[in-house]
Amino acid sequence: MSMNLTVRRCGDHLGGSVVLVLAAVGCALVLVPSGCSRSSGTSAGSSTYTLMQMNLCLSGLAGCYGKVAYPAVVEEAVARIREAGPDAVTFNEACRSDIARIARRTGYHLRFSRVIYRGERLRCVRPGGRGLFGNAVLTEAAIVSTDSQDFQAQAGIERRRWVCVTTRVDVDVCTAHLNTRTTIEVAGNDAQCVELAALLARRAAARTVIFGGDVNRHNSCAPAGLWIRTDRAAAQAAGLQHVYGSGALRSPSAEVVPATHTDHDVLLVRAHITAPE
Numbered sequence: 001m002s003m004n005l006t007v008r009r010c011g012d013h014l015g016g017s018v019v020l021v022l023a024a025v026g027c028a029l030v031l032v033p034s035g036c037s038r039s040s041g042t043s044a045g046s047s048t049y050t051l052m053q054m055n056l057c058l059s060g061l062a063g064c065y066g067k068v069a070y071p072a073v074v075e076e077a078v079a080r081i082r083e084a085g086p087d088a089v090t091f092n093e094a095c096r097s098d099i100a101r102i103a104r105r106t107g108y109h110l111r112f113s114r115v116i117y118r119g120e121r122l123r124c125v126r127p128g129g130r131g132l133f134g135n136a137v138l139t140e141a142a143i144v145s146t147d148s149q150d151f152q153a154q155a156g157i158e159r160r161r162w163v164c165v166t167t168r169v170d171v172d173v174c175t176a177h178l179n180t181r182t183t184i185e186v187a188g189n190d191a192q193c194v195e196l197a198a199l200l201a202r203r204a205a206a207r208t209v210i211f212g213g214d215v216n217r218h219n220s221c222a223p224a225g226l227w228i229r230t231d232r233a234a235a236q237a238a239g240l241q242h243v244y245g246s247g248a249l250r251s252p253s254a255e256v257v258p259a260t261h262t263d264h265d266v267l268l269v270r271a272h273i274t275a276p277e
Contacts, residue, residue, distance in 0.1 A: 049171065049249055049273040050086040053212035053231075053241050055264040058095045059133045060125035064263035070127070073261035074098050080257060080266055081106045081138075088167075089138040090175035090212035095124035096131030099138070108138035113148035113163035115177075134161070135175050135213075141167040151195050155179050155188025162199060171273075172203050174211040181217055193221040200226060204246040208273065211244040214264065220244070229254035234265040243269040250274075 056073055057064040081089060081102070089108065091099060096112050103110040114121055114134040124130040148163035162176035176196055179188035193215065201223035203209045215221055220228045222244040232239040234256045241264060245252055249271035257266040 047273060048270050049210070050084065050088075050268065050270045051173070051210050051212050051243055051245075052081065052084055052086040052089045053175075053214075053243055053267040053269075054080070054089065054259070055092040055177070055214045055241065055262060056098075057093050057262045057264075058098055058124060058130070059093060059122065060127075060130075061122075062093070065126065067263060068261050071098075074102060076259060076261045077102050078105050080259075081108075084257075084268055086268065087140050087171075088173040088210065088212075090173065091136040091138070092175065092177035092214045093133070094136045095133055096136075098124075098130050099136040100131075103138055106138070108140055109143045110136060110138050111143060111146045111148075111163060111165050112136045113161055115161045116150070116159040118157050135163050135177055137163060137165050137173050137175055139165060139167050139173055141169045141171070143167055151176075151178075151188075151192045153188050153191030153195065155185040156182075160188070160192055162196065164199070164203060166207070170207050172207055172209045174200065174203070174209065174213075176211075176213045176215070178213070178215045178217070178221075189216055193217065193219075196221045197223040200244060208248040209244075209246045210249060210271075212241070212267065212269070214241050216240055227252055229267070229269045231256050231265060231267040234267070237264050240264070241267045243267060245269070245271055248273055 054077060057068055099112055112134055114132040122133040124133050143165045145166045150159050150161050156179055160179055164172055164174035166172050178192045179185040181189055200209055200211055218239045222228050226244045226246050229243045229252050230239050231241040252269055252271040255268045257268055259265045
């Protein structure tokens with residue numbers, strides 16, 4: 001099941017759509033200089049739901065870590081979230097303490113899910129003290145439940161994992177980081193793609209679903225009925241990060257935001273959502 005780490009704070013969002021939802025949802029009072037942020041996907045009628053997908057290369061072990069220039073990658077992630085004001089953010093190759101820091105500074109609710117590496121929980125290094133390595137979801141709306149499990153199919157030294165949250169606005173937000181397409185991992189990637197499609201189909205049968213993740217492939221893992229947007233226009237690792245959404249999220253558009261301190265650019269997807277009357 002999921003790690004029980006939760007961060008809640010009202011923060012400042014410098015951009016994105018805003019609507020009046022404070023009376024319906026409310027925000028916890030905290031000592032920050034700005035007011036509570038407002039979700040763009042919770043008002044009556046049609047509004048915009050925005051998801052931001054990031055792979056931050058934070059473990060300290062991967063070859064891409066030199067580009068991270070820690071803590072510059074964390075500062076860059078905070079800046080991108082503040083600029084766009086997304087309803088949700090999905091993270092891969094993240095570290096628990098770093099993501100908690102990003103959540104505190106941006107005012108989002110957080111769920112983190114660790115992954116197993118070489119048979120053990122991996123602690124991030126260079127520097128240490130940043131917690132376990134894994135995936136994370138940040139949401140502006142409160143999180144009411146969380147599910148997280150390893151994929152049944154595995155290849156290579158890292159056990160790949162998915163995590164999904166259900167939010168107070170009845171939107172499920174999911175992420176996963178699949179095996180690569182190298183010779184020893186390609187079978188794992190293919191099988192995990194099939195598992196991911198089945199997972200998203202089950203959840204989409206019950207409520208609105210949006211997925212963001214680094215699937216390490218160009219072909220989609222979305223089940224029938226979900227739309228697909230990718231970072232194929234990215235300058236780095238183009239086409240490997242995907243966002244999928246169910247039918248209540250309409251007319252999706254994708255934007256690639258350049259990232260300086262990681263080996264993947266940022267994928268930002270906006271879609272129109274109609275709230276129930």
